[in-house]
Amino acid sequence: MATQQAEAVKVNDVTVCSICFEKFKTPRYLPCKHSFCHDCLCSYIVSQCKSTEPRLGFHCPLCRQYTVSEGDTEKPEKWTEYFPVNIVLEKIVSQTNNKCCELCLRENEQEIASNYCLTCKEYLCIMCTKYHRKFLTMKDHKIVNLCEMESVQVFPTLEEANRCPIHCNEEIQMYCDDHEQLCCGLCGATTHKKCENINMINKAAQDLMEKGDIDSLIDATNALKEKLFCVKTEKEINKEEIQNTEDDTRLKFEEEFRSTIQHLEKLKDEYLDKMASTSKKGKEKLQKEIDSLEECAICLNSCIQSLQRAKNTCNEKERMIKFLTAKKTFAKLKKIEFKYTLKVKVERDITPLWHEICNLHDIAIFNLNVVPRLVDSDVKNFELTVYKRITVEEGNITSGLFLSDGDFLLVNEGEGSCNVYNEEWHCCHINKCVSKPQDVTQSEVGILVTNPEDKQIEVFSPIYFQKIRKFKQLRSIPVSYAVKRITCFEGNLFVSIPNTILKIDNKGHISKFYNSMLKHFNDIVATKSGLILWTENHSHVWNTSGKVVAMTIKGDNAWEYERSSLEIPHGLDVDSFDYIYVAYRNNNSVHVLSNVGSLIRIIENIPKPLFFKLNEARGTVCVGSGENEMIVYKFK
Template identity: 50%
Template structure:
């Protein structure tokens, strides 16, 4: 750690570590000739490797040169011990801390150091330096003032150590061909005792020279380099692709938003016009009622006046006539059903309009990540179990590798979706489903088929929130490709496009056990009659595959190289096919596989063994 001492030292002080700015403590040097404290370099390596997968290298803190990690891939904390201690620099640090001439000290004298002899690895004062150079035998010694010593001169030439990697004090004497590892005699007598071909390092060197192994490895490395260059080019192209995709989506969204804004503006204007018309209609009705009420008032006044005149009539005849006329008019007025009208303005907002204030966002933006291994030869891979889980409650019906590498399993009986994270810990992420059957994912979200309810439920990929239901008759198996979702019922294949339109594209004569899609867009069907069928988007058959060694084919999976994996449930194996339907290999001894999902991001394979077990394999 840097302290206030850093203010007192210069950048060119070779006795100071450039990470902690303190005097070197066990300095170790890298192939680029820069030295650092043991603890400083260890902490730096670990911090640099923390976010990397796989952990293969780091860069020098000073010059940024690529430094390969020679230790165990997943243990960068152990790498620092494999770099040699800079004993020369360690000596200089020790001597400069004393600041005394080594020769004078041997004679019990004290003198301030001024120079350093590289040959003797000794600090000298000015006087001892003069006498040092006067002896003919010492004329060729390299002496330099301490102020002129730099890191390059203080670092030994970095070379391959002849010491045993496991026993630093032992010289390499043997070579184990079985493990392709040089070792010392102690390793040969212990760790490699039972190895068949352990020979002297000199004999092994001659054998390696004539074996052609160097040329073979160079050829293999160059071929791998070409794969890396291609992958690197694809990564750079991917940046342009996602930029183009985002520009396209932004443009489409802005167009849709403008259309929605224009539509909302039209709805607003129509609504305001409707309000004006409604107000006008209400005012006209009320005005008519006011006129009728005022006429009633006038009529009543007339009746009152007639009655008053009748009371004061000059003779009885006039009195009776006026009374009768006024009373008759008043009776008619009362029977005319005059009413007091009251109007109130009401507005019933539509459901869609009410939901707008509650919107938290217009859309959920996700970056779906997938990965493919640079070196993945399915013909050569061997599997080893590293984790096995038993589902105590319910039955597993299917599984799916999500973008990002997490694995999702569908528990049909319990109505849940179980997610296994990067540490293979289980989380229940979707609950309260009714007998879910299968699952897939695309940019719209996660799709779960619910046959008993005749619908597909859609959830967000990030937080697993329910988004919508898609009604469909008997949806069972499901897969997706470039925005389209393909769903199987008992004997037919349906397509759901990005407008949620459902259409039938193919019918079969046999029940469908599973479906998938290749990267070329071929729809794969696993049929109950034992066939694997590939059809195009028009429903035309591209190829079929059937084997006597494949019994009860169930789950289908397509990896990043468009290789197809067919789970043979009764034959206890998995058939690997090309995208043209040609057999590549049969992976045997996979017990009762319901599905076989290759998780390239994690270097693992997830297998549903029966309906109770999920087995995770490393490859």
């Protein structure tokens, strides 16, 4: 229908909506002065907001100027109501077929209108237009020739736009600071009569300049803009990293695929050669037996012919000789063991891995791992509120970790299990693949659980768990030492064993020993800036406290943090801003450190924290409290 209407009217007709190409119905205008039908603008805004989050504004359909909405970000379908109705355009549309001078009509005269006054919102004839311009009070009125209406943006004058939102016929005269609202004198005498901070509009505008509120807001806006620009730049870099990862993975996979195909071709050739060789041996063996049988058959034919001649001869001596000769030959042949019941077969014993390859549905499972990162962090002021307490039966809690999908994995050495809790904090799976698990971390190779009893690290698939809510063990990483604590950084694993820390790769190959005279490590973690932190406990020295030690990848000591009063640090965690959280179990507190080891704050009243794990995206902290209890906190 819109297409048919477009043929009947000019596209640049001032009375036609540029979205539906029909006459305006309740036209509303944007700050850029372009007008659209109420329903057309509403549909356009909703369609534009589908691809944006958060929903803050939209671009004008004509000039693409960005318009910030005052409406609810969750209800873009209501935004249109916040834009004023173009009452001038509405009147023009309603009087399309009645263009007589309205001043003359009031005098019972009828003159064809030639102009339109946008200020008075009235049609004027030539004579009335002439006198309209002469009056001093109407000298600034905007008058448009009707022939030029097609190329002019029609919208209310500034005086019309600056009307009170409640009393449409009253101009804005006052500002209520208590409600942060502009209002007219009538509102000031009624709705805002009890407000203490209400001023005339000129006084309020003057105060804005004197107090510097505009400059302060400009500075705050620029600061937020700079912060958002940094986040945007970070995301663009992240996007480029994804592309680079895709390119590198593609090249690596193509090379691995070619190598795999070459290897399979080689195995195929070897398979066919072995099959041909084995078949040849079987055929040669059978051919020898066939030749032997043929010779026996010839000999038997000879005996039969000899017996036939003996039977048919009249010479009795010859008959006896041939009979006896045939009898001896038959007796000799009868003693030969003919292997009629033996059958030669070529059998194959296929490697079980071949069936797995043939039944392979996916070479790899790809998953988008979204790591939460806040734009800002008020680490000095956030407060913790207890959300839930979870008791672990037969518990000896040693560690925990928020997985990439938001679930929490709790390591329970006492029961020999890894318990997984979903976002509602219900235990959705218990994994008992490791007899005495100690610590857990997650890297690109999977979920890594230390197994000191078997001197190895168990690797589980996080993607497989997300699909069917069960752990699938991928492999084991042998270490040859009783590994207890583990962390990862840039593709390497850093693990603690008695007296030292090891740097190993994903296959268990040791690339560095970090010398230490320690007897006991409580925890180990890597920061975003590339420091390896551990908490140590001089439990063999009486009346001493433990400390937090930061070390570079090369093994140089970066800094140490130590407290008095026999405080012994246990669990460590690092947030997206590289703030370090140290759990002090024996004095019920968590110390927050900067990445250079300075104390920022102490979070008190955390019962016996063994570990302190944050999930910034969910606003959640999980604390191992004692040996058999876990406390979930919410923070703001």
